[in-house]
Amino acid sequence: MSASRKTVRSATSTLTAGFLSLFAVVPLLWVLTTSVRTKPEILRDPLGLPTEFHFGNYVEAWVAGNFSQYFLNSLLVVVPTVAGVLALSLLAAYAFALYVFPMKRTLFIVLLFGMTVPVGILIIPLYYQMLSLGLLDSLWAIILPQLALGIPISTLLLRTFIAELPGDIIDAARLDGCGSMALLWRVVFPLSRSAMITLVILQFMWIWNQFLLPVVLIQDRDARTLPTALSAFLGRYGTDTHLLMAGAAISFLPVVIIFVIFQKRFIKGISAGALGSV
Amino acid sequence: MLYLLPAFAVYAVFFLWPTWQMARLSFFHWDGVTVGSVAGLENYTRMGADPLFWTALTNTATWTLAAMVVPVVLGLGLAILLSRSALFGTTLFRTLFFLPQVLSSVVVAVLWRWIYNPSYGALNSTLESLGLDFLAQGWLGSSSLALPALFIAWSWTHYGFVMVVLMAAIDDVDETYFDAAAVDGASFWQQVRHVLVPAIRGPLTTVILITAIAAFQVFDLVYLLTNGGPARSTSVLAHFMFQAAFHFRKVGYGATIGVALMVMILAISLVLIRVRRGFEEEVV
Numbered sequence A: 001m002s003a004s005r006k007t008v009r010s011a012t013s014t015l016t017a018g019f020l021s022l023f024a025v026v027p028l029l030w031v032l033t034t035s036v037r038t039k040p041e042i043l044r045d046p047l048g049l050p051t052e053f054h055f056g057n058y059v060e061a062w063v064a065g066n067f068s069q070y071f072l073n074s075l076l077v078v079v080p081t082v083a084g085v086l087a088l089s090l091l092a093a094y095a096f097a098l099y100v101f102p103m104k105r106t107l108f109i110v111l112l113f114g115m116t117v118p119v120g121i122l123i124i125p126l127y128y129q130m131l132s133l134g135l136l137d138s139l140w141a142i143i144l145p146q147l148a149l150g151i152p153i154s155t156l157l158l159r160t161f162i163a164e165l166p167g168d169i170i171d172a173a174r175l176d177g178c179g180s181m182a183l184l185w186r187v188v189f190p191l192s193r194s195a196m197i198t199l200v201i202l203q204f205m206w207i208w209n210q211f212l213l214p215v216v217l218i219q220d221r222d223a224r225t226l227p228t229a230l231s232a233f234l235g236r237y238g239t240d241t242h243l244l245m246a247g248a249a250i251s252f253l254p255v256v257i258i259f260v261i262f263q264k265r266f267i268k269g270i271s272a273g274a275l276g277s278v
Numbered sequence B: 001m002l003y004l005l006p007a008f009a010v011y012a013v014f015f016l017w018p019t020w021q022m023a024r025l026s027f028f029h030w031d032g033v034t035v036g037s038v039a040g041l042e043n044y045t046r047m048g049a050d051p052l053f054w055t056a057l058t059n060t061a062t063w064t065l066a067a068m069v070v071p072v073v074l075g076l077g078l079a080i081l082l083s084r085s086a087l088f089g090t091t092l093f094r095t096l097f098f099l100p101q102v103l104s105s106v107v108v109a110v111l112w113r114w115i116y117n118p119s120y121g122a123l124n125s126t127l128e129s130l131g132l133d134f135l136a137q138g139w140l141g142s143s144s145l146a147l148p149a150l151f152i153a154w155s156w157t158h159y160g161f162v163m164v165v166l167m168a169a170i171d172d173v174d175e176t177y178f179d180a181a182a183v184d185g186a187s188f189w190q191q192v193r194h195v196l197v198p199a200i201r202g203p204l205t206t207v208i209l210i211t212a213i214a215a216f217q218v219f220d221l222v223y224l225l226t227n228g229g230p231a232r233s234t235s236v237l238a239h240f241m242f243q244a245a246f247h248f249r250k251v252g253y254g255a256t257i258g259v260a261l262m263v264m265i266l267a268i269s270l271v272l273i274r275v276r277r278g279f280e281e282e283v284v
Helices: A003-034 A039-044 A056-064 A067-098 A104-116 A119-133 A140-163 A167-175 A180-191 A193-209 A212-217 A226-237 A241-261 A263-275 B002-025 B042-049 B051-067 B070-084 B090-102 B105-116 B122-129 B146-156 B159-171 B175-183 B188-199 B201-216 B220-225 B237-246 B251-283
Strands: none
Touching: A003 A241, A003 B070, A003 B090, A003 B105, A039 A241, A056 A067, A056 A226, A056 A241, A067 A104, A067 A140, A067 A180, A067 A193, A067 A226, A067 A241, A067 B002, A104 A140, A104 B002, A104 B251, A119 A140, A119 A212, A119 B002, A119 B237, A119 B251, A140 A193, A140 A212, A140 A263, A140 B002, A167 A180, A180 A193, A193 A241, A193 A263, A212 A226, A212 B220, A212 B237, A226 A241, A226 B105, A241 A263, A241 B090, A241 B105, A263 B090, A263 B159, A263 B201, B002 B251, B042 B251, B051 B070, B051 B146, B051 B201, B051 B237, B070 B090, B070 B146, B070 B159, B070 B188, B070 B201, B090 B159, B105 B122, B105 B146, B105 B220, B146 B220, B159 B201, B175 B188, B188 B201, B201 B251, B220 B237, B237 B251
């Protein structure tokens, strides 16, 4: 193929991709442009562009939707859950990767079972479990099940990662008299940092967006997380498109920004999660 | 091993225990409040005879089969476009195409409610400006169009996953295979068909099955956009289970649907594990 034909083909591909990407991006841009227009303007021309920018819509939506409370709630769920998943999974993965113990295979299969079952299916028993524990309407009701459901996939991925660490480093540390706790803390943990960061980002996205658990387990409006808060906001301000779009933007901008900053790790984590190694 | 203890304790209490409870509940009649009564297999026979269950199962199966094709073909097409056609800005495009995948289902619902709005929605407005007014519809209000309309919104948030996994798989394919095919005079599409697709068939099968599992348990968009309607045309199993337990207060019956759902998802997962192992052995 000649150089000029190659350039033509690259240009065609780029244009095709550019055109197709509009389908992914335009709906989001529309949320952003509509979020700074006024209600009469939107009624006159729903698809139009803003003539001036009414950032006040964000303030109004933020206050009307009580979003500071829900933002905080979402953080109060995500941070301990992600930290807990990572800590517990690292311990378990370390044992599975580097030690031999009775029933290892059985325990591992029991854990794998959890990877195949999505948390939503357990919503009925979880509701009655949280009811009997007195945890309904508390953030714990959505933290604990997500902690349990985050462990299998994270343990599996970390185990694969740790098992592939160079054996000489581990052997050398053992020869130096490292106990198993010191080996974990001084050798395995620092070496696993990149895999852990990838997992943090993945878990963050899943937990931040979780919808079914809070819908059922949290009725108290003060304990809502962002997705259920937005859904309630949709019910109340469904006709105030400008506020609705500002509310939607408030809830997706953090994830989108984090995604754009960490997109390499995000994407690596997602393909690793699918294909079985970090 | 002491290191396993914390993880397994949490896992046992908040995963294995509810799973066991769900199985147990499926053998009881219970309204969630008063004392329940033993049902034996009644919930299961009732499910087999319940036309609403079969509607939900048919819709779920249709959705799952479509999910194994539509987002997969889109994702594969984009992965080939971005990884193999020497375009400019691969990373930028990958980021843009992946964006819908990071949105929460509520944001997706807000967006598609607007797109499908019969009076001022983007879809109907676009059709009208193209002079195709006769195609304009009340998309989510029609019992024949609501399910496909929901499915399209769902696919919009799932092709990105397929795309990035397959891009990673394509990048792992040895470049010399493509060079050899090119020397033999294979066209671009012949290379795709005879070199690329066979080389990534392990990851391809994996993403098809993972997408199928996600499709089988679809709930959020149905709940947010149509609540199973109109006339149960968008009723799917997860939503039917939710309704049975929390709206109609038939907790035992809801749990029975949950058990059925879990068994079916487990079956797809076992196929996935087997297929994956098959490919791994082939490589070794």
